[in-house]
Amino acid sequence: MGIGSEEAIRQLRALVDQVDERLKCTFQNVHQGYLTETLERFLKAREWNVSKAHKMLVDCLNWRVDNAIDMMLTKPILPVDVYRAVRDSQLIGLSGYSREGLPVFAIGVGLSTFDKASVNYYVQSHIQINEYRDRIILPSASKKYGQPITTCVKVLDMTGLKLSALSQIKLLTIISTIDDLNYPEKTNTYFIVNVPYIFSSCWKVVKPLLQERTRKKIQVLSGSGRDELLKIMDYSSLPHFCKREGSGSSRHSSDGAENCYSLDHSFHQQLYNHIKEQAVQESSRPIKQGSVHVSLPEPGAEGTEIARTIELELHKYGNANGKSNGLSNSLGSLKI
Structure with a gap:
């Protein structure tokens, strides 16, 4: 870390020390004792502009207070059938750790349908x-x-990425914007695997729209990416869809215990049990069913432009392949 970086962190820390106690309390849940690393993340997200990083951080802390984010791990999604439906349609899980100790999260972009629950449940999850x-x-x-x-x-x-992905773009843009504004720079590297032609077509036009620091984090791998991923993690930490040669995957692995998307996987069992235990500790009253409503951000200029570009490219792909029917209906479903 250079002298300029150290000075920027010092200045940002001095500004953060001036926020009120409510924001200081939630900030503790943000930095978890790693204050310098947290300040550095917000500075990176704003190209080391102290003033912009300060505004971003204060906005994030206000968002956390206004939406009771500190209490989010005390709000289980109930009944469990609803949570299972969310897990079956919002495919994400923890498959293991890299050799450097970084958690490895697997995300089923192509096979996630986001059609089994309301937007609020997916955002809450x-x-x-x-x-x-x-x-x-x-x-x-x-x-x-x-x-x-x-x-x-x-x-x-x-x-599994298809033209029907149009119906997911707005929700995915909202989730991405929540991450960009409130959980910046939390991903070290994005590895993209099992790439179909439709993605390759979109990637060519979307890539130039991304900020340079984001482009540097993204690696599009050949096939399932197994050989490349084994350079940074052990076989046991590979997502189940990478434990094969070439490309192609499925929602489920041959060994159900390995499917980190599943509610039955140890990660989701531990997460769900943790939330239920925290809920019991926080309240002696019966736990209410229903989703938690969080204020949804308006996508920024970059996110909006990327979403629009993806829509246009999918239109072109559909028209070129004689599959444009129903695209207008898909676009019409982009409502929150």
């Missing part, structure tokens, strides 16, 4: 996983590996 990652998984990894571990690795499986 996503934020809960973020909070569990930041407040439980990363501190535990830091302790185990004896060094600050404040970021993760994500492996994005594009198997």
